[in-house]
Amino acid sequence: MSRVDGEERGIRERPALGDEQTIRERPALGDEQTIGSDFLQLDAAAVPADGKSDWLAGRLRRAMADGRLAVGSRLPPTRLLAADLRVSRGVVAEAYRRLTEDGHVEGRRRAGTVVVAVPPPTASPPLPASGRPAPGAALFAGEPGTDVFDLLRATPSRVDFTPGRPDLTAFPRAAWLRAERSVLADLSAEHLGYGDPRGALPLRRAVSGWLARTRGVQVDPEDILIVAGIAQALTLLHPVLRADGIDAVAVEDPGSLGARQHLRHASSLATPPVPVDDEGIRVDALRATGARAALLTPAHQFPMGMVTSGERRRELLRWARDGGLILEDDYDAEHRYDRPPVPALRALLADDHVCYMGSVSKLLAPALRIGWMVPVRRHRDALIDAKRFNDLGNAALPQLVLARLLESGALERHLRLLRDRHRRRRDAMTEALAAHLPGAVVHGAAAGLHLTVTYAADVPDGELAAAALSRGVKCHPLSWHRQLPGRPGLVLGYAATPTALIREGVAVLGSALLRGRRTRRWG
């Protein structure tokens, strides 16, 4: 390379050199200081037997990254460095050539080889998860931010009443592994390539059977879309709803904060609140919002727990026939203790008005990120497109493993096991609540993985949740899940917590509430 040659001519013009000492004594050339090899901490004894050029180029890069070789510095002439390191000149020239190719250095003929770009520093200072201060009382002050659930999850606690988790210690690890071995044993290689964005057919078939058996929903596998949880279902719906002229999705109030955040994020869908009562959503109030879509939790309202009554179902059908679209979030209907099963709204309403969504998050584990949608017919192709462009479809292996568990009856057996455990934990919680929060009203205990308690409006629930967290007990204030004003309360998940900790945690809630009241009474 001529650039290196230019250096060569420069070297010949200087007095011949033979040893390290002479190199150190060389005066600086021009404005750019020539860096001696000892400054670079390059040691002839460290040169490897093979890959000398690789090694040298790497050391030089590291020196650039560390700041020892700044932009503008000049590399030693090849002959000098080669002599220093007791390698052939070709080795040094090759290393310099690579650094030139990479764009780190440029040959400038008589001015030698100069550093023009350095790699970024090796380690950036760790940023906190979101740049926000550590949580605690701050978590529950003001409007919950988009990362509030992350922050809560990151806060250590002794008792965790975060709603929405089944008993995770019961996750059927052995069954999952057996199913995965079986899947891998049978899997043809092509299924490891890019797959169908609608989801693996075996899983869509298995989900079709599952929905018929457990939710009364009769649906063809062709009409099922496998998604990464109900969260992603809401994300995929954004552009489809907008294209349908829908700019607002009415939500239940109280109603899931997480779902509302999902609907509002990025796409700025409005989320007008509609009050619920003991029969479910107030359909007259829904009509009054003028919204053309509604996100509902009909089988077990979140967070208050009621089942949508037959009368309200009929009203919803009339609303839908007048042009409304129902988004059914069927998040935990399989978990019930004291009441008969409730078919999905999709199974019960005539015509094609319900976009049905479900997942394994409350059946098996949220960490699996597998869910399904049964869209209304007119949205199906657009949702498949949206899924394709989102992530090219769910990962294949977990889908096939889940299909095996659904087909073999393992999931039904798991549910029966969970039901007994969950019922005992529910009982422990209701007993503890009766003992420690005697004035509080318990809502939604007949089914699900959580219940809600409301109490007299004296201590704001955010304050109560903060006090609880400072004493090691995590829970959601009911006000997180409200847009309209209402009684304070706490949303308490029990399914994932052993009964002894449930009792301990509820005792903490009781004393925190007592303390909060005393503080108010006596200033």
Place this chain on the structure above:
Amino acid sequence: MSRVDGEERGIRERPALGDEQTIRERPALGDEQTIGSDFLQLDAAAVPADGKSDWLAGRLRRAMADGRLAVGSRLPPTRLLAADLRVSRGVVAEAYRRLTEDGHVEGRRRAGTVVVAVPPPTASPPLPASGRPAPGAALFAGEPGTDVFDLLRATPSRVDFTPGRPDLTAFPRAAWLRAERSVLADLSAEHLGYGDPRGALPLRRAVSGWLARTRGVQVDPEDILIVAGIAQALTLLHPVLRADGIDAVAVEDPGSLGARQHLRHASSLATPPVPVDDEGIRVDALRATGARAALLTPAHQFPMGMVTSGERRRELLRWARDGGLILEDDYDAEHRYDRPPVPALRALLADDHVCYMGSVSKLLAPALRIGWMVPVRRHRDALIDAKRFNDLGNAALPQLVLARLLESGALERHLRLLRDRHRRRRDAMTEALAAHLPGAVVHGAAAGLHLTVTYAADVPDGELAAAALSRGVKCHPLSWHRQLPGRPGLVLGYAATPTALIREGVAVLGSALLRGRRTRRWG
């Protein structure tokens, strides 16, 4: 329930009845016809010992879904049906009560119990994957649609030269399963709950090490975001780029059709084409587009295969310092046969100008849907938000399994195994091309999982690809990956195809090209 009681009074007013024959003879009441139990195919012998009400309600629902009990039909009076089925009247009343609760029927006092809403039909007619006609020549005619890759994948073939897949038969199934067993053995239950949307920390650490070892990228685990493939990375970037005032992302030309579709979808980012030459992207032309972001494949340009030269890297750095953002799609840099490793642009360019993206799709399998982003600092929090709202984070188990494979060296061993196989397949393809397409120019064969051939501009490449597909050989026409005009060509993946099939497939391409030329020459 008073509605059922109203029926009772109606029944007493009619003559007493005792047997099925009398029921059939009963005249219709009013406009709604009363359906006899034999019409419903209800058989007293079929009544189960337990769960009678369940059974009856289910049969009635099925009758509604099948159309045998239409809206407006009247259910038999409870006393009659009970007598018919030889059950207690309470059983029938309970079944009717459930159907009323569900919203299917309403009591109308003297008019009896009437069907008001039926469930949707049990099976919808299967829709084709996208409503389009079966593929074939149609696939390659006109502009490729958003589902073109799905359609191509769904088309059966004998030889599949679809680019972008490693040897999938080499997927390390036993190692994957061992790692998963090990993960499940150690996993604490809380990691089965909702996780960190940035990705599991063990994987971010393992990816940090991997990137340093293989791509020269020094990055802290805190700066890595685990995503569902590079496809999802592009999706997550949409809103972040727009919020940054970026409405156009320049793309290489030729350049990946899939990536371009992802950028354009939903968010309508413009994708101005920038020509490439044998040194990589033409940075002068990039400047001329005025775009403030560019999607590049610097280590192995897709589809033409060249490496971005040192000079172009320096030009890119100047462009970036003038305000440009580089999106680096580092899709298959680990696969190289005849040239030394090329560090990532992220490792080479100073300052924080490169959003780096990679995945395991070409290392292990596209079906895993695991990838990573190293954003520029100013976009990091917004991308974490975007990932959270997309799907609450990647599934946890596969992340932890991959982390084990990265830490144990298993992935490096796998890569070395793949390299030998891929090299043999690359050689088989280049030899076959020399034999069967002697005039064609081969591009990009020194590395990667595919190469591109271009040939004299006589037969359009879409026509050639269609002819090949009709003879059982799948490949991409180069024109799919062009916005600007250029020589026709084919993009041929070889890594996933056994050498014998490679030779067979290339022979088909050769004869198809010959035929295409003859047809033109002689009309």
